[in-house]
Amino acid sequence: MSSARPRLAPETPKMVTAWDTATGRTVYMTPSREWSVNIADGAVLVGAAADDALAFAASDEGRATDPYVMQVSPLGEIDGREIIRETIRAVGPTNHPMFGKQAGNP
Amino acid sequence: MYRYDEFDEALVRERAAQFRGQVARRLSGALKEDAFKPLRLMNGVYLQLHAYMLRVAIPYGQLDPAKLRQLAMIADRYDKGYGHFTTRQNIQYNWIRLADMPDVLDALADVEMHAIQTSGNCIRNVTSDHLAGAAADEIEDPRPWCEIIRQWSTLHPEFSFLPRKFKIAVTAAETDRAAVRVHDIGLHIRRNGDGEIGFEVIVGGGQGRTPHVGVTIRDWIAKAELLSYLEAIMRVYNRFGRRDNKYKARIKILVNELGPEAFAEAVDTEYAAQGVHEAVLLPQGEIDRITEYFASPDLPERPARSVTFEAARAADPALDRWARVNLRRHRTPGYTSAYISLKSQGEAPGDMTGDQMRVAADIAEQFGFGDIRVAHEQDLVLPHLAIDDLPEVHRRLRDAGLAASNAGLASDLIACPGLDYCNLSNARSISVGNAIQAVFEDPEFEERVGPLHINISGCINACGHHHVGHIGVLGVDKKGEEYYQITFGGRADEKAAIGDIIGPALKGDDVAPALRRVIAAYLDLRKGPGEKFIDAYTRLGPAPFKEALYAVD
Known part of the structure; x- marks a missing residue:
């Protein structure tokens, strides 16, 4: 992992996120263990299911790099103390909104 | 400017071809990230918040039109139409796909550029005075020495895996525009008592989480001895620098722990012990050969006034x-x-x-x-x-939107990419920087305030040089909120100093209003328009500025 992320309690809802190996874009693991650039497609996980998903992600290096779990709400909204960082990862830089996903970029 | 010879050309081309193979193996899954990461970093490729980032070396900040046009082409074809110039005089691209990196390195090689040693624990891009060769106050052009050091340090087999990254800067003017005192090694070209030109050698400066102003370990060393002496410094660092803790691995920690005198003694001992076969000879003919590349342009005679x-x-x-x-x-x-x-x-x-x-x-x-x-x-x-x-x-x-009249004034601030782009950052730099710029939106007011360096970093790694800003702004994370710690009194010039931490960090939205109050206090307190902010701070100390910073509007 490129930088240390906060430890999350097992019962905390979380999502597996990583970087697309080919493009470097932020991606989220879906319920079918595919990768999506859209956070709305990400699977909300807790407990052992999150650990299993992260272990799978770590083995899926050809597609995703440096996976980790990020805190989300039960509905999959970004939550927790890294809410600013993860919001920026999800939608793009705040100073260049035309470059982010909110502008329709992949 | 320096032109590649056949060895430079072959080295850069071969390195690009080698990286093409490494990228292909990574994309095929044959190389795992753990194995690939050191290889990509050796070629300036980071994985940042949104994408891979490529840092391209611009040796001592020197470009020509062909190079700049190629950088523009890369921005348009492979990035999102722009590049970001850094405090190391390099350029970074924030959105390049890994699959495109080999083509980008080839495009750079076409104009004698590369990304080698822009990352990793090696000697990074040598920086210098951006007015070199033109400034009225320089003793001689420092760029040939930057180039000599670049050639010596590029892929140097002994110094490619140092305890930590290593930064060298060279200046030749009494006014230090290259921040040599906050580099691992700073070289200040000076005359000795006999009028000969050589180098003052400053070691152990740096920023990051443990900022230090460098100390002079040699008042003067002759040109011919420079590389051998640098080699002695690097050997002492390579041998005794800490590798057990990355936060204590920079040479500034070693110099501080040993003490400058003991460090200098260790270097002198190493230097004296160099065998004939170890000395890095620098004959005058080679110095002259490199210097010729930096000959002043043929400037037609013109009247002083136009x-x-x-x-x-x-x-x-x-x-x-x-x-x-x-x-x-x-x-x-x-x-x-x-x-x-x-x-x-x-x-x-x-x-x-x-x-x-x-x-x-x-x-x-x-x-x-x-x-x-x-x-x-x-x-x-x-x-x-x-x-x-x-x-x-x-x-x-x-x-072209390039005529902002603020060089050296408050809105000409330094800021790292911060949390908008950087994977290490704690807080945004650009947005707080823009808010501070808005304080100085009225150009007449900004000119009235006068020279003022505001430097902003999004984390303690200090890429935005906040420690040496007259006003420094450091982004910190407080339970998920962006706060900013303010320092006053830093400077990167010949009177280099680390800024004083003034007090508790401020919320992001409070930074610009607080600095507006600080500037108002400065305008009230200064002796006159000729007394710069930094000089007023030095004279008065932190108290009145701290009071203004934390006052309530």
Whole structure:
């Protein structure tokens, strides 16, 4: 992992996120263990299911790099103390909104 | 400027081809990230918040039109139409796909550029005075020495895996524009008592989480001995620098723990012990060969005053302001050096679009003897312009959105990419920087405030040089909220100092209003317009500025 992320309690809802190996874009693991650039497609996980998903992600290096779990709400909204960082990862830089996903970029 | 010989050319081409194979193996899954990461870092490729980031070396900040146009092409074809100039006089691209990296490295090689040693625990891009070769106050051009050091340190087998990254800067002017005292090694070209030109050697400066101002371990060393002496320093560092803790691995920690005298003694011992076969010979012929690449352009004789320019200036207040703020004295009468500020209100400091790069390249080609520099303040500089040509140069810059008249003033701030782009950052730098810029939106007010360096970093790694800003702003994370710690009194010049932490960090939205109060206090307290902020702070100490910072509006 490129930088240390906060430890999350097992019962905390979380999502597996990583970087697309080919493009470097932020991606989220879906319920079918595919990768999506859209956070709305990400699977909300807790407990052992999150650990299993992260272990799978770590083995899926050809597609995703440096996976980790990020805190989300039960509905999959970004939550927790890294809410600013993860919001920026999800939608793009705040100073260049035309470059982010909110502008329709992949 | 320096031109590649066949060895340089082959080295860069082979390195690009080698990386192409490494990328292919990574994309095929044959290489795992753990194995690939050190390989990509050796080629300047980071994985940042949104994408891979490529850091391209611009040795001592020197560009020519062909190089700048190629950087523009890369911005347009492989990135999102812009690049970001850094405090190491490099350029970074924030959005390049890994699959495109080999093509980008080939494109760089086409114009004698690369990304080697822009990352990793090696000797990084050697930086220098962006006015080198043009400044009226320099003893001699420092760029040949930067190039000599670059050649010595590139892929140096003994110093490719140092305890930590290593940064060297060289200046030759009494006014230090290269921040040599906050580098791992700073070299200040000076004359000795006999009038001979050599180097003052400063070691152990640096920023990051443990900032230090470097100490002089040699008042003067002869040119011919420079590389051997540098080699002795590096060997002492390589042997005794800590590898058990990355936060204590920089040479500044070693110098501080040993003490400057003991460190200097260790270097002298190593230097004296070098065998004949170990010495790095630097014959005068080789110095001369390198120096020839940096010969001053053939500047036609011109009158010191330009009637054309003065008439245009009188008729155009914007040109007049730009000339007053952005020009610097050239050593040749009739010429000047001009800053192209990359700090327009509301823009990311250091960002430049591909179109703007092409405009700057065209201007340099037509009016600037093909010479372009990157300043560590994240601006560009055209070092050689005829004063007669300034009205046309200014018109073209203005049309391209490149005529911000703020060089050296408050809104010409340094800021790292911060949390908008950087994977290590705790807080955004650009947005708080833009808010601070807005305080100085009125150019007359900004000029009245006078020279002021505001430096912003999004984390303690200090890429935005906050420790040495007259006003430093450091982003910190407080339970998920962006806060900013303020320092006063830092400076990166010949009187280098680390700023004083003033008190508790401020919320992001409170930073600009607080600094507005600080500036108001400074204007009230200064002896007169001639007393700069940094001088007033030095005279008065932190108390009145702290009171203003934490006052309630």
